[in-house]
Amino acid sequence: MNLIEVYVYEVTKRLSVKTRDDVALELRSTIEDMLPENFTEQDVKDALTKLGNPAVLAASYRDTPMYLIGPNLYDIYILTMKRVIPWAILVTIFIHIFENVMFFSGKEAILSVVIHSIGIIIANVINVLIQVFFWFTIVFAFVERVGISNAELPHKKICNKWTPEDLKYAKIIPKKKAISKGDLLFSFIWTAVWAIAYFYADHLVGVYRSSDGNGLQFIMPIFNQDTLMSYWPIIAIFIVLELGLIIYKWKAAQWTMKLVSANAIIHLLSAITFIVIASNPHLLNEALIPYLAELFETSSSAVASSLVWIWRLIVASCVVTIIIEIYESYRKARLR
Structure with missing residues (x-):
């Protein structure tokens, strides 16, 4: 030393x-x-x-x-x-x-x-x-x-x-390898937000419209809550893993290869789970497509096709974001 x-x-x-x-x-x-x-x-x-x-x-x-x-x-x-x-x-x-x-x-x-x-x-x-x-x-x-x-x-x-x-x-932690408290706080808040949105999707994630100047009114949910809840044990496991990962990051205070490996495994498994859930044909609310077709004065097939492409774009964006995050953590852990 x-x-x-x-x-x-x-x-x-x-x-x-x-x-x-x-x-x-x-x-x-x-x-x-x-x-x-x-x-x-x-x-x-x-x-x-x-x-x-x-x-x-x-x-x-x-x-x-x-x-x-x-x-x-x-x-x-x-x-x-x-x-x-x-x-x-x-x-x-x-x-x-x-x-x-x-x-x-x-x-x-x-x-x-x-x-x-x-x-x-x-x-x-x-x-x-x-x-x-x-x-x-x-x-x-x-x-x-x-x-x-x-x-x-x-x-x-x-x-x-x-x-x-x-x-x-004493530990010398290079600035580029350090895990800031802001990152940990953001990870905790993000985990809480998506967990609440998942379990309360039928009340939270949906179509909102303003009527008679009384503010936004919830019209209908976007997702089928029964389909989402069929995966709840897996989601609960990922919530525990994400919270454990946050605690691990807090204690490590910097990116290490062990932390990168744990981070990569959890996020890759979460990406696979997200793709599986997103691929479920019963995920979307059945009443959503007719409602949007009437709202935008178009055919149900056009709305369905648009939703498919939008959903694919969202899934692809999430997967790419996870891959970039894993690569960045690996790059930081390799710094000397």
Whole structure:
């Protein structure tokens, strides 16, 4: 293990992207100046010990002074916020979706309820983020000044006991290989959306029309719910697999070949299942084609032919998207 490179990474990962390269170059030069000509690993450890904890050193490189929360707590403050905020968002979304499903009366059009709920969810998420930011900042600012002595802080203990040996447990994750929290959040929301749309397709996925200025009204479902529900055990398995894959990505934090393999297997099987379901001749609602033929003043055969091509295009697009996603994950895992 190259202790110098790991130490430089541990410092620069806490800085803004625009300053990382310059600081890395300066820090490497500083470390090299501290080392003898034919240095040993112990010489490197001694030099790094003199430089101190990477978190504290990184604080000295920041352009913006941290008046409210000092450098001893700033990194653990940011780490805490990064861990709490995604869960706060997920819990807020989950609670709101659960309330809407449990108290849905069936009198309103699902699409109208969804659009209204999205607005409420966004407002609630913003409110939760403000509350989390405010209270965590207050707590850390209080601890920084009068709450707990520095000797009692777990983070301070870690800082005091830091040695170059701690670098052995650090992981250098290249930016292009990293799995962002945004990707994980999107995967979770997407899984929840398609799962709800699948099991409630007869109330959610359908033809909507506005009549008498009363907003959108649900006219009829596009899919045959009985046909969809005949596959529900397989779909339930894929939901569990997708959630497990999200947890696996969260723990790995970067693309690895094992993760790529698991991701590819799950997505390829899901693509095959999607094609099988899409090929079922009883998937579409029987009343849909006559209704569309009357609506567009054309023949049922023309509508049926158009729906076949549209459905093939959707299926092909989904398959191509899955293949591209698998290839991109493989390419990222191969990066060094």
